[in-house]
Amino acid sequence: MKRSELLSRILITAGMLLAVGTPLFFWTRTPLIHARMADNGGWNPDVIQAEVGKPLHLRLTSDDVMHGFSVGQMKIDAVDVEPGKVTDVTLSFDKPGIYKFFCTRWCGINHWRMRGTIEVSGPGANPEPAPTIPLYVTLGFDLDAPHESPVIPSNQPSAIRGQQLAANLEISKFSNPDFYRTNSPYQLFEALSSTNLSDLEKWDVVSYIWQSNTTPEALTNGRDLYAQNCAACHGENGGGDGVFADDLAKAGEASMQSMTGATDMLMQTPVDFTDSKRILGAAPALLQGKILRGGMGTGMPMWGSIFTEEQIWDLVAYLYSFQFDYQGEAQ
């Protein structure tokens, strides 16, 4: 064989090997965490190992649409995970435990299913601290039982008017957090039946007492959490008409064709927080329980591993602002 022929063959072979080997080499050495819409697999991998005190470097990429990344119950800013691009994130854990990471962008009807786990091991406190029993469990609330208020106000109750009316009432027993968290607005309305107030005035006082159990900062925090995590289904104005509401209703209809009937369809429809009967009949502990536990198959996610307890109470306080006129507060 001529030398030129040999060299040419070597050149072609080397070129082909280089073209095959280069992408394979770098592909196998670049571990990425892939984000896909939940219907297409969610996070991959969805379980990540880490050690206390050692920085955890993550390289995130989206295989379809814009996603976001954050870790529940940690003070980190959410980052965007863009299609075809790589986002670098470095996390640090100071105690062992199971942490949940989740998507922070409304990527699809099953956006909330996009969750994964970071298992952090190493020296530190007991990774499983004694669990706190949620208030709704202590109180024995049945989260799935109807809890409608038999009476609703004719106009939106005003906290400012309520404050003026409350000045002449003995309300100290209603103003403490224990009463607020364990009773529904309707129960307080009933408790005010011995007063000479008209129905609307009683609702105004309820509105004031509900406002006095929160702070402007908590309401602002609750509003931000709601906008980021809840509005996609429940709607920006709480009307149960978020961008995914129609899709959820369709999913409910589809399930009716196949499985458990009409109740599924109803359950798939996001709750309308402007529905006075429903919200004024719900105690904060009950709403806290729903957020903590989720809707058990209704499409309502479980947020207990994502939000801190304080965040959940802030969110609960904000939900009542769809019923009450907290003038001047975050709405």
Place this chain on the structure above:
Amino acid sequence: MTKIELTRNTSIKNALISRYPQLAVFVVMLMGYIFAILAGLVGTPVGSHNFSIVFVWIAWWAILILVAVPFFGRGWCAVCPIPLPGEWLQRGAVLNPPDKKPKWFNLRWPKALRNIWLQNISFLLLALFSSVLLTTPNITGIVLAGMLFAAIGLSTVFERRAFCRYLCPVGGFIGLYSQTAPIELRIKDKRVCATCEGKPCYNGSTNGYGCPWDVFPGGLTKNTYCGLCMECLRTCPHDNIAVNMRPFSADLAKPSTRMDEAFKAFIMLGSAMIYAGVLLGPWGVLKDAAYNVGTSTWFIYAAVFLSTIFLVMPSFFALCVTRFENLNIFKKRFAMLSSALIPLGLMFWVAFSLSFVLTNASYILASLSDPLGLGWNLFGTAQTTWQPMLTSILAPGQTLALVGGLIWSSRTAQKAANEAKVSAIPVIGYCLIVTAVMLWLLL
């Protein structure tokens, strides 16, 4: 304008005869091709950030349809890497012919398939799946790999470049439109070929291989099936091969009478119009139907696509053949007149491609720095944001292409009508109507 023989220039001729410049380009192209396959298979599934989609369907396509085909005809085929591995196996060498050839089957391509119907079918197969193919890297990777392996397989069974000549979905339309290109490879003197012993340009010699495209250069009258591989330039013992510059669409002065080529013109013209509607139009229903392969709406889309190309457009065009004597003459006239659609189809594709190439060209910079979507930034351009380019020239450019194509086709129609002995006016009217539709679709 008369022809200018480029190969009179010794430097050009030597560069074309030497195998090394071509081999160097082949190697680079083959590396890029294989890289595109791998990128499609292991890179990000996001098409706009994957080398396979961005460099094949945006960069390569832009070069092919806006530059290579209009100005160099089958110039792309001269450097296309797909036949290289198969030809190496078939020939047993990558440079000059070896003393001992490998013993492959070396069969003649079946006579019944010696036309471009298979190329028409392979193009339509890709066209029907194009919404998925053009956006899904792993599908692109599989299709590119499939073409490479098909070329290798056919090289071991059949003689010459059977894949390029009879099966390549791209080669079919390049051949059709290469008739309009201002470049050609032809013999200088027919008498020399007539008396040439052994016909080494077709049968090969120690200097080179017999025509890989199964063409006898002595009979070349049009560009359609000449792959500009330059083997005949190497093998001709009489220095009777020339590469010429010539006027645009010189081949169309003598229009083809073949129905496979006539339908190729309809396939290309119709596809450009359907793509303009589906890929660039505002109709989400059409996009969904084209994308959701296998669904009932996709089957409807496929049926409409195929019936538009094979029934509606040719049926109306058949009305242009104003004289009917017998079926054979009718078919001959139909095919001859359809040559008027060749410049128009090319300009339809130019206008359509301008739109999506200028819209998506900014992806090239990002993909250049991060071809696999692994977070690289090789040239500092990975973060380039998507932005349509040269938007101010898009509509004027497309209008110019379409109106220019209409004028060009009208002139071609006059020549074809003279040959077919019918009036050119119906053909010009047909071209006018489809151009108006295309203008409406694009603008």
